[in-house]
Amino acid sequence: MPGKIRFAPSPTGYLHEGHLLSALYVWAAAKKWNLSIHLRIEDHDQSRARPEYIRSIYEDLEWFGFEYDSDSIQSNRKPVYEAALEKLKREGLVYPCYCSRKQLEAENPKSATGEIVYSGKCLHAAEAHAADAPHNLRVIVPDETIHWHDLRLGDFDENPKKQCGDFPIRDRDGQWTYQFAVCVDDIDESITHVVRGEDILSSTARQIALMRMLGRETPPAYLHHPLIVDTAGKKLSKRELAHSLRQDREAGLSRETLLGRVCFKAGLAASPAPIGLADAIYLIYQIL
Known part of the structure; x- marks a missing residue:
């Protein structure tokens, strides 16, 4: 069976630079390991999820040029x-x-x-x-x-x-x-590789334990990438109203400018010079 990786943002706010970095890692890993890409909208928190945030995820990914093979929304998966x-x-x-x-x-x-x-x-x-x-x-x-x-x-x-x-x-x-929804989804959607930020590192062992209880003995392969942090050293967060990619788009910044800025902040490039999507992905491809 071919492998599958997922990009799984939560629609509790607009995407920010941290999400863009994570997407670059996911798409680079997919290219490196010949994996299909599944977009999962993780709207399990219905108290904070909003339709406009879901629409924005699809729009932002399309604007940057990220292509995926399949998609799902957790709120449609109650059964x-x-x-x-x-x-x-x-x-x-x-x-x-x-x-x-x-x-x-x-x-x-x-x-x-x-x-x-x-x-x-x-x-x-x-x-x-x-x-x-x-x-x-x-x-x-x-x-x-x-x-x-x-x-x-x-x-x-x-x-x-x-x-x-x-x-x-x-x-x-x-x-x-x-913890529950992501384990059920990773089993049901046959996810073989999970690439995500280091802030989720501590969840891995408990997710493996829960997947075993649900019948999956062999967990996905995991890779946790470094985070982009703010000036105080804290990870970017929607709860902290991190500056969104949508704001940058509306201000007229180009895709190449945003990609260059993120690659520089993540230590992948020596300067924040504009860079294309394929080249940004290749910077990570080389270090995987």
Whole structure:
């Protein structure tokens, strides 16, 4: 079977330079390893997703010249997620959690990276709550070390039970979580390679563990690329209202100018001189 890679932006804001860099890495990896490209719109967070952001993703990619072979939108895939959830339920791997965010922060330890490590308090507490009490659903994470290899950063040995504990797969509002939706999608859409930013690095072991629970023993090949950061050293974020590519387009900047700026900020080029899409992709192709 041919391999497949995915570019998976969330429509919770307009694309920014960080997304452009990630797209360059994905398209370079596809060329390097002869992979088809799947565009996945990850709108699992319906409280923040907007139709105009979805339209903009397609428009921005077309404007830059990024071509892909297939696409999907998570909000159209509810039956697939429901089926995966039922599988976990049949195997006794899911339970309701009634803890509020305030309780979670007060009652659970934090990992070295500041992430809450859930204690499993609600695992046997369902009978103490009304059936209609607000709750999310958590998956029972096995207490085992996951060994995985990053194509850029090398080998990792991580235990999700100690990193985060049992994590949510559906929230109190009935929305699928990122961790759950991305695992189900990567299995169902036959994704063989995942290229994404280093900010998602800590999610990898838990996603591998969840994919195993869902029946996929061999995970995708992973590569986590460096990030573009702001003047304070923080990664670009929609929540922090990072400057968008759409703003640059509306200001009249050319594709070549934006590509050159991103390649320079990412340390791929010696100057921010304008550069074409094929040449920008080739800069990454050479270092993969």
